[in-house]
Amino acid sequence: MARPINLFKILGIRISIDYTWFIVFILFAWSLAYGYYPAHVPGLAIPAYIVMGVISSLALFICVLIHELSHSYTSNRLGLDIKEITLFIFGGMAKLTREPDKAMDELKIAVAGPLASLVLAVVFYLLRSAVDTAYHFQPVTSVMGFLAYINLALLIFNIIPGFPLDGGRILRAVWWAKTGDLKKATRVASRIGKGFAIFLIVYGFFQIISGSFVPGVWALLIGVFLQQAAEGSYRQLIMKLSLEGVKVKDIMTRNVITIEGGISISDAIERYFFRYHFVSFPVVSNHGVVGLIALGNVRGIEKERWPATAVLDAMEKLSPERVLHPNDNVMHALSKMLSEEVGRFLVIDEGGNLAGILSRRDIMKSMEFKTELEG
Ligand SMILES: [Zn+2]
Structure with missing residues (x-):
């Protein structure tokens, strides 16, 4: 895999982005500029839509970053040493030097991200209403509205109970706390994650052949991404567990x-x-x-x-x-x-x-x- 590109450091954590991010960024800005915004705010010039698309994509990037930083900040407060995050457009991967060893810590870390997305969704919703009442300037209110909506979507997507999504981590932590069996908890949560990924892939495929090309491609992309992540993170954990007790x-x-x-x-x-x-x-x-x-x-x-x-x-x-x-x-x-x-x-x-x-x-x-x- 190609090395991620380093961007900057924040709260002592190095932020880098994956190459696939650029492809998704362009696809995202494009589908907003040519699909979503012209349908929601008709009558503007094409450059205006492009500006709205690019600004929305950049804002989405910042929202995803805030979501990921909430996880990492919580981890670091709990004594896990996170020094680097790699961002994809749907989320990020923190470079963990070790896994949390208490179910409660895992739960706190997992909840922090969705909580941040919820706060962002509410903030953008309130901003949208405020701007709407004060200026009634449609391009700005619709970008704000979109950001409220996308943060809500990020929240919902992330709390799906499939590992390695946050919801899967929450499920795993609860299961782990109840049974004490981390390996089995991870297996169940990753299976649900993979099941959901396959559902997205099949759904995306049917969307594409029935003519809804753009939503279909999104579902397909997210499904493939999730499938790989579920597989990879499960294998990584099994490897780590296999080292337990080895001197x-x-x-x-x-x-x-x-x-x-x-x-x-x-x-x-x-x-x-x-x-x-x-x-x-x-x-x-x-x-x-x-x-x-x-x-x-x-x-x-x-x-x-x-x-x-x-x-x-x-x-x-x-x-x-x-x-x-x-x-x-x-x-x-x-x-x-x-x-x-x-x-x-x-x-x-x-x-x-x-x-x-x-x-x-x-x-x-x-x-x-x-x-x-x-x-
Ligand atoms: Zn998250």
């Missing part, structure tokens, strides 16, 4: 090859990087492990200086945040890697000795393996 020492790589800190970078490249094809090596000095040297560190130094620079001066020094213990949970290790944006941690035992190394790839491999086995 770092169970999956780390032991017998790690280390580099003596005193040797030069040229020597390290020749004798270690070229020979073993690892991207990083722990560095030892006479007192034990002192750091980690990766290809990235080497690349940061000009080639002419390699023979004269010691590994010790180029490596990343060992810091407590970048170290794992053999008995740490792998889930904890994964969220640490995601929040530090580091792909590889050293594992140090109580005695301060190097016990192994754990990479994100090791974790992924073990997750895939376990999910394959459990089906």
Whole structure:
């Protein structure tokens, strides 16, 4: 998948948009400018409709952003560390470093978004009435009215009880609180989500062949999007659950090859990087492990200086945040890697000795393996 485009940072959260957003944006503005507004406010010039369409689409984007920020803000207040949101036009995906571990937290986070949409719908409805009484300027009142309506639609769409929609999360949280079985709660909620997606796809298809092209395409698009999201988020959760109870020492790589800190970078490249094809090596000095040297560190130094620079001066020094213990949970290790944006941690035992190394790839491999086995 293509990388999302970074836009800006708000409340400490990086906002980016998915490429598909542009396609949907154009489709949306176009269907408003050529369909909805000419039917609701007849008699205006075409450029006026285009301006109304574009403004409405941008406003919708902001409303979706506010909806998503309400989820993320609540998450962060509850101690979940959300640093990035990727927006699609129908919603967003927060980059979760970990799932909420209490049903009540999940419920609060899930409710925050629809609540924001409800408030927005009411605000636009009141604005519309105020503008209508004061100026009676049809283009503005109809844009306001549309925004009230679209926020209401977002609210209704999002509270459909299919995972990963908010309604599905609410259902899952309630089920989870009642039974204590997160896996089953997720399975039920994603099935409903998939069922609803299939309904939308079939409905969209029949709309298209019966001549309602634009609403049909919308239903189809949303259905496909939802189907993929339901499938993907369920699989992701199963993977995460499969890591429960797994300790770092169970999956780390032991017998790690280390580099003596005193040797030069040229020597390290020749004798270690070229020979073993690892991207990083722990560095030892006479007192034990002192750091980690990766290809990235080497690349940061000009080639002419390699023979004269010691590994010790180029490596990343060992810091407590970048170290794992053999008995740490792998889930904890994964969220640490995601929040530090580091792909590889050293594992140090109580005695301060190097016990192994754990990479994100090791974790992924073990997750895939376990999910394959459990089906
Ligand atoms: Zn939401």
